Amino acid sequence: MSKIQVGKPVKGNQLIGRENEIVDISELLLNGQSVVIIAPRRFGKTSLILEVLNRIKQQGFYTAYLDLFLTPDLETLSRKITEEILNNRKLGKVFKKIKGDIAEMFRNIELKQTIESFEFILKYNSQNPDSWELLSDSIDFINNYPEKYDKQIICAFDEFGDIKKFNGDRIAKMIRSKIQVQDSATYIFSGSYESVMDTLFVKQNSPFFRFARIINLGYVEKDEFKKYISNVFSGNHISIKDILIDEILDFTKGHPYYTQLIVQQILMNNSLGNFKEGFILKDILQQLLNIENNFLEKQWEDVGKSREIVQTLLILIKHRKSLYSHIDTKKINLGRALKKLSGSGIIYSENNIYHLSDPLLELWIKEKIINI
C-alpha cells in the first residue's frame, strides 16, 4: 500500500509532474543563470527546488538550501549559510555542534584547515558578533568555499521575500552587490507573494532587477496526476470510476497540495470502511473544508482588511465572466483591486478570466460568506 505524504515537501518518485520545469531550471542553473520561482502558497516550490538541487548534486556540484522563513535573525541566517556550505564537505554537522567553541573547532583537523583559509568562522565565537558583518562574510563564503575546491555551487534561498523582515532593502542590496560578481555560485530564489517578489526582482529599480530569470510556477499537469491517482487507487484496491478522477482534477486544476489531500482523504475513508459506492467528491470536499478551516480563515482574514478587495473578490466568484457589469465602478476601483489581488497571489488570470489560485478557498468563501 502506498502512503500519501501531505504537508512535507515531496521527493523522488513522490514528486508528480514538473519534469519540464526541472529540466528547464537545471539547464539555466548549469549555465550560470540564476532563477527566481514565484508561486502562491503550497504550489510545490520547495519540493521543486529540493529535487533540482538533488539532481544537480548528483552531477558533482556543490549545493545549499536556505529557508528564510525559518531564520529569525541575521546571525541565525549567517550561521545556517555557513553550515550549509560546509556541509558539501561534510563539515556542517561539526560546525553546528560546536557552535563557536574555538578549542573544539581546532580539534577537527579539516575544520581547522578550513578556518585557516576562512577566518571569519572564528567570529561566531565572539561574545557579541556583528551580525551584519557575519552575514556579509557568509555570502562571500558561498562563492569562495567551492572556488577553493574548483567546484561550482547552486545555492537556493527559499521564501526569499522574507528578507523584508530584516531591514530587507539594505540586505538585498548588499547580497546583490556581492553575488553579481561571484563566478562559482548560481542562485535559486523563491517566494509566494508576488507583490513582494516584484519589488525584489521584477520592478526596474528593484535590487535584483534582471539578475534572475523569472519563473512563474503553475499547477501540475493534470495528465500526470491522473496516471498517479489511478495507480494509487488500484494499488490500494479501490475501484474508482475515471469520472471521479476527472472531477477531482476539475476541482483542483492540478493544485498539488489539494490534489494530494483529496487522494489521502479518500484512502483514509476507505480504510475506515466509509468509502462506499456512490461516495462522491462533494463529501470529501466537506471533510477538506473542516481540515483546512484554520488555514482558510487565516487566508480570508488577510484578504478581508479592505472593503474594496472583499467586494471585488465576492463579485469575481459570483460573476466571473461578467465582472464589469456587476461592479459599481463609482465605488470600487476595479483595476486597482484586481492588481492587488493578483499581486498577493490570491487570484490569477487565464485568457482574461480571473480565478482564485486556491480552489478550496473559493469553495470556502462560497459556503461561508456568500452562502451558495
Ligand SMILES: Nc1ncnc2c1ncn2[C@@H]1O[C@H](COP(=O)(O)OP(=O)(O)OP(=O)(O)O)[C@@H](O)[C@H]1O
Ligand atoms: N509535484 C508534486 N507532486 C506531488 N505532490 C506535490 C507536488 N508539489 C507539491 N505537492 C504537495 O503539496 C505540498 C506542498 O508542497 P511544497 O511544500 O513543496 O510547496 P510550497 O509551494 O513550498 O509550499 P509553502 O508555500 O507552504 O512553502 C506537499 O506536501 C505535497 O503534498
Ligand SMILES: [Mg+2]
Ligand atoms: Mg515552501
